[in-house]
Amino acid sequence: MESLKLNHDRKIKLDSALANVCFTCGTCASGCPVAGVDGFDPRKFVRMLVLGMEDELIESRWPWICTMCGRGEYACPMGVKITELVRKVRGLRDRENVPGTLHKGVMAALKTGNNFSIPKDDFIFVMQDVAEEFAEEEGLRDFKIPLDKKGANILCTVHGKLPYGQTDDMKFWWKIFYAAKEDWTIPTDNWEGVNWALYTGDDEAMKTMVGRIVENMERLKAKNLLFPE
Numbered sequence: 001m002e003s004l005k006l007n008h009d010r011k012i013k014l015d016s017a018l019a020n021v022c023f024t025c026g027t028c029a030s031g032c033p034v035a036g037v038d039g040f041d042p043r044k045f046v047r048m049l050v051l052g053m054e055d056e057l058i059e060s061r062w063p064w065i066c067t068m069c070g071r072g073e074y075a076c077p078m079g080v081k082i083t084e085l086v087r088k089v090r091g092l093r094d095r096e097n098v099p100g101t102l103h104k105g106v107m108a109a110l111k112t113g114n115n116f117s118i119p120k121d122d123f124i125f126v127m128q129d130v131a132e133e134f135a136e137e138e139g140l141r142d143f144k145i146p147l148d149k150k151g152a153n154i155l156c157t158v159h160g161k162l163p164y165g166q167t168d169d170m171k172f173w174w175k176i177f178y179a180a181k182e183d184w185t186i187p188t189d190n191w192e193g194v195n196w197a198l199y200t201g202d203d204e205a206m207k208t209m210v211g212r213i214v215e216n217m218e219r220l221k222a223k224n225l226l227f228p229e
Contacts, residue, residue, distance in 0.1 A: 021078045022046045028072030028082060040065045042072040042082050049085060054092075063089045064099050068199065091201025098200050105160075105196045106205050113212070114192040115160040124188055126163045134171045143178060148220060149185035155222035156186050157193025157213065159229045173228050184226075187216040193227050 028042040029035045035042070040062050048057055057063060066086045073082045095103050105115035112118070118126075124147065131145035146152065154177075162170050177184050190212035197205035217225060 113190040152185040
């Protein structure tokens, strides 16, 4: 195991099997959907880490151009974990310099339980209102949204964008649940199903978000967990 020294005593620990075995064959780049965007090349990304050019990568756009789809990693004949390396580099950027809204969403989720800071009362109102609309559209007089139901077979998380502005997308899942006579529920606290900290490289925030879902499973005594996204 070797450690690559970074600014402010930051380090990336790389097992030699993760990077040093790369022989720059280019297989990863040939299958990468964003290769060439702003010069991004996963092969060069790995070599820059091995050659001690971590600071340049941390401050560049390259880690954020990568979609983390895993295609390059899957294609690599040497098993270099490219996606893991990209995520580690992302985690080393100062949080205020994380591009776009990702870090803001993480902070909102830690504070409010969802990426869009939707208050609990508003969430409940939207879910019940959309459920009534769904029941009317489908002619299902007995349909009710099962919020915080204990002992359900499935606990269903929700993507923050759905109650925020894409409410119709939830109805497809509800229709399946109803047709299958499934026993399910949605929690009204910490219901966010998309962990943006995964994409920013923020391990501590990611663990907190995952832990909240586990707590909901235990609190509501749900048997199975479903991430519709």
